[in-house]
Amino acid sequence: MNLEERFAYGSFRAGQREFAERIYEACASNSILLAEAMSGFGKTAAALTGALAAGEEKGFRIVYACRTKRQIQRVVEEISRLQAKHQFKAAALFSKYDYCLLRRGKSIPQESFGWYCSFNVSNNLCTYFMNVPLVGEEFSRMVERTVNSTPGHLDLMRESESVHVCPYEVARLALVQAQVAVVPYHYVFDKRAAPVLFGSDSPDLSKAILVVDEAHNLRDFFRGANSAALSTGELDAAIEEARAMLMDDAAASLVAFQSSLKAVRDMSSGWLLDKNSVIQAIREAHGVPWLQNLAFELSSCSGAAWGSIAYERRLPAKILRVSDFIIKLLTSNRGVLVKLQGGFGIVDPDPVGDFDGYLKGLAAAVLMSATISPSEVFIRSLGLKPSNVASYETSVAPRVQVRTVVDTGVSTRFKLRTPEMLTKISERIVSVTHATDSGVGVFAPSYALLDELRRTASRHLGGRPLVSESSKLSSQEASDIFDEFSSRPNSVLFAVQGGRFSEGEDFKESSMGTVIVVGLSLPPPSPVLYTEYSSMRRIGERESYLMLSLLPAARKAFQAAGRHIRRPGKKGLVVLLDSRFDQASVKQLMPSWLGEDLVSGDFGPDGLGTLTREFWSDHR
Ligand code: SF4
Numbered sequence: 008m009n010l011e012e013r014f015a016y017g018s019f020r021a022g023q024r025e026f027a028e029r030i031y032e033a034c035a036s037n038s039i040l041l042a043e044a045m046s047g048f049g050k051t052a053a054a055l056t057g058a059l060a061a062g063e064e065k066g067f068r069i070v071y072a073c074r075t076k077r078q079i080q081r082v083v084e085e086i087s088r089l090q091a092k093h094q095f096k097a098a099a100l101f102s103k104y105d106y107c108l109l110r111r112g113k114s115i116p117q118e119s120f121g122w123y124c125s126f127n128v129s130n131n132l133c134t135y136f137m138n139v140p141l142v143g144e145e146f147s148r149m150v151e152r153t154v155n156s157t158p159g160h161l162d163l164m165r166e167s168e169s170v171h172v173c174p175y176e177v178a179r180l181a182l183v184q185a186q187v188a189v190v191p192y193h194y195v196f197d198k199r200a201a202p203v204l205f206g207s208d209s210p211d212l213s214k215a216i217l218v219v220d221e222a223h224n225l226r227d228f229f230r231g232a233n234s235a236a237l238s239t240g241e242l243d244a245a246i247e248e249a250r251a252m253l254m255d256d257a258a259a260s261l262v263a264f265q266s267s268l269k270a271v272r273d274m275s276s277g278w279l280l281d282k283n284s285v286i287q288a289i290r291e292a293h294g295v296p297w298l299q300n301l302a303f304e305l306s307s308c309s310g311a312a313w314g315s316i317a318y319e320r321r322l323p324a325k326i327l328r329v330s331d332f333i334i335k336l337l338t339s340n341r342g343v344l345v346k347l348q349g350g351f352g353i354v355d356p357d358p359v360g361d362f363d364g365y366l367k368g369l370a371a372a373v374l375m376s377a378t379i380s381p382s383e384v385f386i387r388s389l390g391l392k393p394s395n396v397a398s399y400e401t402s403v404a405p406r407v408q409v410r411t412v413v414d415t416g417v418s419t420r421f422k423l424r425t426p427e428m429l430t431k432i433s434e435r436i437v438s439v440t441h442a443t444d445s446g447v448g449v450f451a452p453s454y455a456l457l458d459e460l461r462r463t464a465s466r467h468l469g470g471r472p473l474v475s476e477s478s479k480l481s482s483q484e485a486s487d488i489f490d491e492f493s494s495r496p497n498s499v500l501f502a503v504q505g506g507r508f509s510e511g512e513d514f515k516e517s518s519m520g521t522v523i524v525v526g527l528s529l530p531p532p533s534p535v536l537y538t539e540y541s542s543m544r545r546i547g548e549r550e551s552y553l554m555l556s557l558l559p560a561a562r563k564a565f566q567a568a569g570r571h572i573r574r575p576g577k578k579g580l581v582v583l584l585d586s587r588f589d590q591a592s593v594k595q596l597m598p599s600w601l602g603e604d605l606v607s608g609d610f611g612p613d614g615l616g617t618l619t620r621e622f623w624s625d626h627r
Contacts, residue, residue: 008064014056015089022401023053029399030057034216034371035065041222041386043379043400045600046569047577050375051085051220055187058218058373059095062186066214067370070204071189073220074228075507076101076482077489080160082189082220087157096154098181099189100203105160105482106175108135108168119322122308135173145170146177153181160482179203192219192228196365212368221510222374223562226388229358233342234535235335237328238350242268245305245325252311252321260301261329263293272346278534282344282353286336298333305330345534354535356542359390366391377569378562378598388554408578410622411568411601415586416609419452419526429456432584433463436523438612439582440468440499442619445520446492447499450509450567452528452560454478460525461501468499476502493518504528504563509570519571521580521619527587529560561596564588568601580622582615 010027019027026044033040034057044050055071062069073079079099086097104110104120115123127133139146149170153163167174182188183206194200195217202208205215219225242265249258267289271280289298308323335342335353341360342353366372379385382398417432440447449464451457454477461475472495474488485507492498493514500519502508505528530536536555543551564583571579581601587593589607597605610618 008060010056010060013059013063013089013093015052015085015092019053020049023049026050026399026401027053027057027060030054030218030373031060032057033373033397034058034061034067037371039366039372039391039396040374041379041382041396041398042373042375043382043398044375044377045598046377046566048377048401050377051082052089054218054220054373054375055082055085055089058216059089059093059187061371062216063095065370067216068185068214069187069216069218070195071187071218071220072192072195073189074192074224074510076105076191077485077507078220078510079189079191083157083159086187086189087159090156094155095187096185097157097187097189098154098178098185099157099160100175100178100182100194101160101191101482103175106164106167106173106178108164108173109133115322116324118324118327122306122327123322133173135167135171136176138171139173139176142170142172146172149177150180150184153177154184192225193232195219196229196232213370216370217366217372219372219374221376223376223378223385223559223566224510225362225374226359227505227559229360229362230355230535230539233339233355233358233360234353235332235339236347236350236352237332238347239265240349241325241328242350245329248321248323248325252308252323252326254308254311254326257301257304257308257326260297260304261326264289264298264301264329264333267292268351272351275346278346278537280344280346280351282336282342285344298337302330302333302337305333343538345538347534352534354538356538357390358539359388362389363391363395367395378565380596380598384550384554384558387548387550388558409581409600409604410579410618411581411583411603411605412610412615412618413583413586413588413605413607414610414615415589415607416611417584418586419456420585420587421531429459429463432525433460433467434612435582435584435615436460436464436525437467438616439521439523439619440464440471442616443521443580443623444497445580445623446497446514446518447521447523448508448514448519448567448570449499449501449523449525450504450564450570451501452504452526452563454503456526457501457503472498474498474500476500476506476508480507502567504567509563509567514570520578520623521582522568522571523582523584524564524567524588525584527560527585527593528563529556557592558596561593565596565598565601569598580619582619 008031010024030040030042058069071082073082079101083099103124104117107124109127128136131137149166163178164174167177182204188204190204194204201210246258246261249261271285305326308326339353341357342355345352345354383393386393386396414435417428417435436449451460465473474492492500500508504524539555540551568581594602
């Protein structure tokens with residue numbers, strides 16, 4: 008084992024070599040390892056080193072799974088740096104939407120994109136796809152270059168455009184040849200994506216090492232992937248869309264589907280509906296294959312397709328959403344049908360399913376995060392057997408100088424969410440921001456609160472450049488916001504906890520010095536939570552509140568709080584605006600760097616301003 012040769016930098020930082028060694032040992036000995044190190048430690052470079060050393064020694068392939076596109080880009084940066092020192096094949100793959108050259112200049116909604124691409128490809132309307140076999144050698148050379156010196160996303164787009172081929176096809180073929188494949192979670196955990204990732208729909212997983220970055224998100228990811236929701240408004244919009252696209256038969260079938268759902272809803276007083284009876288009732292009313300046929304008709308939209316694409320008319324969007332819902336209704340074995348506020352949901356009571364069995368089928372697995380503790384709760388939350396999983400937390404934390412201030416005079420607790428409370432929170436944000444000339448990150452618990460706080464606070468932040476996250480940003484828009492924030496000193500970023508700016512972002516040393524975390528984002532009571540709680544009760548799990556509600560909310564807050572820490576020695580001020588951060592149950596979950604120098608009290612705007620000025624005058 009030669010770790011130095013597979014490390015992209017001249018020397019390891021404190022703790023990184025040991026971290027890489029532990030990952031090497033786990034990967035070489037067919038183990039499952041839970042590895043924890045704080046933000047700014049340099050986990051990615053060390054994990055690549057350890058996994059690559061074991062992978063090359065044993066002939067295993069490494070699949071590196073990330074939650075967000077920006078996290079993938081960071082891994083790609085580490086890989087291309089390492090490839091300059093140690094040759095190996097690697098590739099990254101985003102979703103097709105991110106690569107499509109054909110959609111440029113057109114407004115194609117993301118939800119319509121899969122349909123848009125497959126229609127264009129199957130009807131020979133996409134020259135970027137058709138050109139792939141026609142420029143054979145040039146295309147092969149491009150794939151070879153891509154896998155030997157992994158380019159960034161924009162470089163790959165530029166090169167593909169110059170050859171006039173689909174960049175997704177280049178990346179897809181590079182991925183199959185890669186020793187290290189970097190992909191979003193869904194390529195790993197959606198069985199239908201296996202041919203893309205492994206080049207086969209029944210791959211030999213016993214030769215694959217899986218590294219999962221930011222693994223604390225896994226349960227949330229499985230919940231989202233295994234559930235579906237359909238609001239009555241969306242169903243109305245789908246009927247309208249079908250009529251507008253002259254799909255009269257589909258519109259009539261959608262009206263019939265809507266009445267069936269309404270009848271079920273009106274008949275049941277509780278939130279849990281009997282899924283099988285609903286399907287049976289629909290089959291009795293319309294015939295056995297009716298629902299399947301409807302899902303197929305909606306997903307293909309064949310009647311309207313030529314008009315939509317060739318004449319650039321309206322593309323189906325809501326229709327496709329209803330079709331996805333019906334497919335989940337018919338195919339989800341564990342899923343239960345529930346009433347949601349203003350609609351319906353298919354919810355999986357045990358979203359992690361047989362994750363334990365999946366991991367055991369691999370050569371090895373490494374689950375990494377900065378916020379896993381308490382690790383035994385995390386292990387159980389993923390349905391893993393603690394005896395099968397080794398845990399490793401690096402003993403070397405980068406020395407950081409973080410002062411944490413908890414203001415107990417405010418809270419985003421649902422019952423206390425009044426206009427007066429929002430004003431109090433805004434005044435505190437304004438006061439802290441005015442008291443520092445460092446960049447400030449404000450992390451709200453939801454998009455709704457983010458919008459309100461930005462609106463109220465921004466009126467009093469005159470002169471400070473403001474940038475803000477929103478719920479439907481494309482990766483390019485997110486990247487522009489990130490660059491704008493990083494390039495203008497004193498900027499203020501408004502973002503959400505658990506969003507794309509609060510995890511895995513690499514804010515430069517000087518760009519963010521102060522972080523304000525507003526509220527603890529505990530999930531509101533919902534049928535989704537009830538079903539998971541009752542499933543946990545059935546297996547005798549006693550810490551379901553900690554597992555499903557408190558810990559995920561605390562992790563989101565702590566991840567956001569650590570955004571400004573990118574290297575050892577970093578100084579920073581963290582302001583936690585919610586009295587619940589002062590509770591013992593939350594404090595005991597805090598990572599040591601956050602709880603080491605902590606003051607709490609009802610400081611009010613003036614007190615927070617004074618604390619902020621004092622901190623920055625002491626740490627200049
Ligand atoms: S094949 Fe590529 S370029 Fe063509 S529509 Fe699909 S993603 Fe876009």
